[in-house]
Amino acid sequence: MTKPRIRLGMVGGGQDAFIGAVHRIAARIDDQFELVAGALSSTPERALASGLALGLEQARIYSDFEVMAREESEREDGIEAVAIVTPNHLHFPAARAFLQAGIHVICDKPMTATLQEAEALLQLSQQHRALFVLTHTYTGYPMVRQAREMVASGQLGTLRVAQVNYTQDWLTEPLEQSGNKQASWRTDPARSGAGGCIGDIGTHAYQLLSYISGLKTASLCAEMSRFVAGRTLDDNVQVLLRMHGGARATLWASQVAAGCENRLDIRLYGDKGGLEWSQEHPNQLWFTPYGGPAQLLTRGGAGATALSRAECRVPAGHPEGYLEAFASLYRDTAMAIRHYQQTGEVALSALLPGIEDGVEGMRFIDCAVRSGRDGAVWVGLA
Amino acid sequence: MTKPRIRLGMVGGGQDAFIGAVHRIAARIDDQFELVAGALSSTPERALASGLALGLEQARIYSDFEVMAREESEREDGIEAVAIVTPNHLHFPAARAFLQAGIHVICDKPMTATLQEAEALLQLSQQHRALFVLTHTYTGYPMVRQAREMVASGQLGTLRVAQVNYTQDWLTEPLEQSGNKQASWRTDPARSGAGGCIGDIGTHAYQLLSYISGLKTASLCAEMSRFVAGRTLDDNVQVLLRMHGGARATLWASQVAAGCENRLDIRLYGDKGGLEWSQEHPNQLWFTPYGGPAQLLTRGGAGATALSRAECRVPAGHPEGYLEAFASLYRDTAMAIRHYQQTGEVALSALLPGIEDGVEGMRFIDCAVRSGRDGAVWVGLA
């Protein structure tokens, strides 16, 4: 018989929040989770209205995530996992509360507001027996996973150089000054942490580079800019990266690139070939073996590997998108939770981003902010 | 409080069937349906195993859809709607059984195996008070709906000429001779009806053309080919179409176009401008106003209309795909069912394909088959 769904809670993601709804759809797609509790807002009335709208029992609608963690952990039918989808500054206390309660955590990036919190969370996670998954959505795309596999299996040879660009335009104008809620917290250091654009999307770009290339950063030099008057956090970041082993990379993240919607593009080159992938056309992966014609590999298509093929819900030519990539993170999380429940082993698939990615992301932000502050000097990632 | 989910049954779609799983995901995405019963196979053991794997109660796992229709209609908590996802020849008897039982029907295309059945179903549907939705998936894409809206609002002027191509390659070789289940029934007149490629994908192309253009076909001339030896149904179809009002179109459907995955492309031109859309890149719509630069309109982007924008689950640049398009049909169906439950009115949104599309599709197949049989002569669609 089919396994019962995993009981899921959510912190943040009340009415008007974009990412909460995305998490809920993603959790439903493969039918492995059931949302049964939530602290969807810290304002009790909003929390209640949002919870009822989602069909939650009133008794399991909270406005305080500490209370939620405690009460849910005491229920026989308490939540087994929680999705944390608040602004960044609440990630740490919320994750701490649930990890301490032995509840698995699925958390948005950047993992915390500071590197110190990230390191504290890492320690905490080692003390408690609960999984921690960081929703770097783009790692859920089958062709991203295939790219990672192709690099690892040597199809590009020794990596030499890479470029990752993540450009958007939604902060081209001072949206935060006219009451836009998303813009408001993302440009506010108190809620976002020390990084603006670099935290919001730069970390995605950085993690994607690490995820596909398998390379570790030795040092970086980051030019942090604020193009919109009155903004205190960066809205454009250009970074030179030196990787251990000698490879070189650049990363550009911008939220003021007029005409760019959610353009996350990566190119990698080794001594045997190259790869290129674009988030806005995620079902395709260009492979350019040196000396041979360029190949357009497609999700589920003739050039798809067994690994990427197994990720697909629908055949080649039937595009999968962002929600399916997100759903794959939930599906993999469900597998890890069930594995834990059967064996007691706390282990994520290597394909699933976890707490180390979170610490690495915070280290990246921290170094970039320090580099930028000092005029774009080289800073070691230690 | 949130509305309870609509109770859904399924006929067909057991283990190994592709489209059943697609329907189930689509039904889940917007959380409006709950699968509670099924005749997932006509073989009792397979029906049982498939049903249990999906978590159905054993009492509501059937192997005979007639029984299912009767028993479910008698239960207080019986299904409110049923998805019919069998091979084509069973669409008619299954749809009939559920319509007669007053259960709303969501049915795969082509609607029936013959035009006669289609017309019978139309009559039947007028006698019984139940909704009938035909899952022409591609109408669920926001940019397809925007294209339809742009044509209707006159942005192309008077339509003159259109081309729709739907090319795949999966029947390039005689797959049906080596036991492939999908290929087997699709190339078998007893299970597919008189049309092969034209029924399987030609109807999608035809419906897409009608849906976007709003044009009605006056007559057609169809060249029906069987390129693979031993095949009795067409695997390639080329059609000239004369539309009422003077517009002209061509339709090409092929399942032997090597290298094509699921390439459904449409181009339309009026005296003021043109549109172009490709299913494999569904978040984009090219608009070419005569005398101005080409515009790349994107789902949720700057050129999106309010209508298409309202269809989106995630922002511009976060691709939605095939499953989201499918889910939109389920979401719209849920709205129509709830509207019926509140008002007693049997009415589909104009955006949702229904029984008339099904009859029109069968008329198209019927005429094309007759045209092709007689050497590609002109046949009126009357």
Place this chain on the structure above:
Amino acid sequence: MTKPRIRLGMVGGGQDAFIGAVHRIAARIDDQFELVAGALSSTPERALASGLALGLEQARIYSDFEVMAREESEREDGIEAVAIVTPNHLHFPAARAFLQAGIHVICDKPMTATLQEAEALLQLSQQHRALFVLTHTYTGYPMVRQAREMVASGQLGTLRVAQVNYTQDWLTEPLEQSGNKQASWRTDPARSGAGGCIGDIGTHAYQLLSYISGLKTASLCAEMSRFVAGRTLDDNVQVLLRMHGGARATLWASQVAAGCENRLDIRLYGDKGGLEWSQEHPNQLWFTPYGGPAQLLTRGGAGATALSRAECRVPAGHPEGYLEAFASLYRDTAMAIRHYQQTGEVALSALLPGIEDGVEGMRFIDCAVRSGRDGAVWVGLA
């Protein structure tokens, strides 16, 4: 030492004519020709002004091509070849005059105004010892030649189905009614012949299909439309084609497809693979071997054959365009002329379109016009 340039004359192509200037640039690119005489207009003043502007000696500026043919053939330094770039109705008498004078002819398409003229020209060319080249420009693109070679060498297997589309928009509005010279003669049966769009661009599409596929047409069914009020020649043509051997094709030519500039696209599929080429991106050729990933072959790049590589003037990644394709026809013509001058053999490279292509093109127009006139019935190409 370098060979002296071939002495070239031109008929038509005076001031304001587009295609004359194109021929002159094309003739210059590989430095094999020198323009020394011309009947650039039938109006003496215009002929003189145009000739002087091009630096011709006044004595070799003519307004009557019969006179030019006679006088040039009598000069010791007379022209060795002539380019005929007039409106269609003058192709035949001009070509006749020069062939009879033993001067090689480079002629624009369609070759003549009627099929009868074409057949007469064929006969004439067999009586006189002079080369006849028809400037189907698109055959000069290296990747078109590579496509032809790949088909001939069996990389697609047995051809099954093809589609060629040639869409433009410049006749979307009745330009001919407001004095546009190009539009005026192209929509006038007295100067264009019985075909409008089909003669102007349909013949290019048809020849490209024949050139790449090597297939001969058995019969066709052509829907000829005139969408702009007051127009007597077709401005949109849709054709079903049955090829000898069983392959099937469609051809669509339109000059009312708003937003299309010069969009000539072709797709071919055999039982082993497919090819796709687009004139607006001529340095690329998609090759889709059945069961393998799609390959993007590029001019001069890793997947280029020796043949196409030899056609290139600049390396891969440095785009060649329309003028280079045109120049390749002139270069090949120069080779054939020099070969003739050395050996007396009248022979074109198989890569160079000649009088048979011209006759075939006129046969295509003739059949299509007859088919269309009778309501789009099937007509054999005899």
Place this chain on the structure above:
Amino acid sequence: MTKPRIRLGMVGGGQDAFIGAVHRIAARIDDQFELVAGALSSTPERALASGLALGLEQARIYSDFEVMAREESEREDGIEAVAIVTPNHLHFPAARAFLQAGIHVICDKPMTATLQEAEALLQLSQQHRALFVLTHTYTGYPMVRQAREMVASGQLGTLRVAQVNYTQDWLTEPLEQSGNKQASWRTDPARSGAGGCIGDIGTHAYQLLSYISGLKTASLCAEMSRFVAGRTLDDNVQVLLRMHGGARATLWASQVAAGCENRLDIRLYGDKGGLEWSQEHPNQLWFTPYGGPAQLLTRGGAGATALSRAECRVPAGHPEGYLEAFASLYRDTAMAIRHYQQTGEVALSALLPGIEDGVEGMRFIDCAVRSGRDGAVWVGLA
């Protein structure tokens, strides 16, 4: 009557040299130049063979450019302009010789081997009355010129950020070690100067950025890499750029990016919109006004400005390529020469790159090399 062609000489560009042939075609396309003299090689036999093959009079075939400059300047029919297409280290002495002889110079980039030479040449050019044109080919593309015009006219608003990438793959392997002539001198500091990839293609990228944006560089930070063992010059360069006025840019040039042919791409963003152009598809220019749909502007098409339209030789949809762009530099040079001959004024069109671009390019190389040598530190361009 037509103007007589300008008498052109050439230094370098003998048999097997790629760029010499390109210059000669470019000079022919618009029929403004006639090649009449050359020092095509410094080896007398090769110089003679190459010159004869091009049809030069034996008396005007030289192996010493100093002799050529002297003798040609003394002839009544001596050359009016010279194209210098040697390896970099000879640009300076050759240019000096001809400028001193009062002969106009058309010179390949990078202008000289060192910044000191560049500055010396600048001084020299001010003392002598002769034009100096630097063949930054990509500035000859109509859509590049339109991009420049659109920026200048404020369509992007205030520029904020730009990215220019120029990636090739032809030095992925140590080609210079197996006798490849092009690779050999380009990786040799004695013939290339202090920059490898940065001199060969980095200068093109840098000039393109300056040309379109109109921005001047304040300082840069350059990571210079040598990925192929045994190579002494850079084969990959990543640069952060700070522009006067606050804009920020990155530049990446690589000759080890497997699968890249000649991929020069640029993106620019201001507070009102963005532009994007790719050399491999040069007839297109993306314009993304903030808040509006993306527009695909095409050469000669509906969105082309009068300026770019005037640059075209063939209509929209008939692709122009690299040779046409190059030819436009020659055409503009011819205009400047004729203007000088009529008025005595030494002046280039603002659209034509000249000696200041050359000095700026050498300054860029010099700073980048110094920055890279010191570990990628910031260096002012002063």
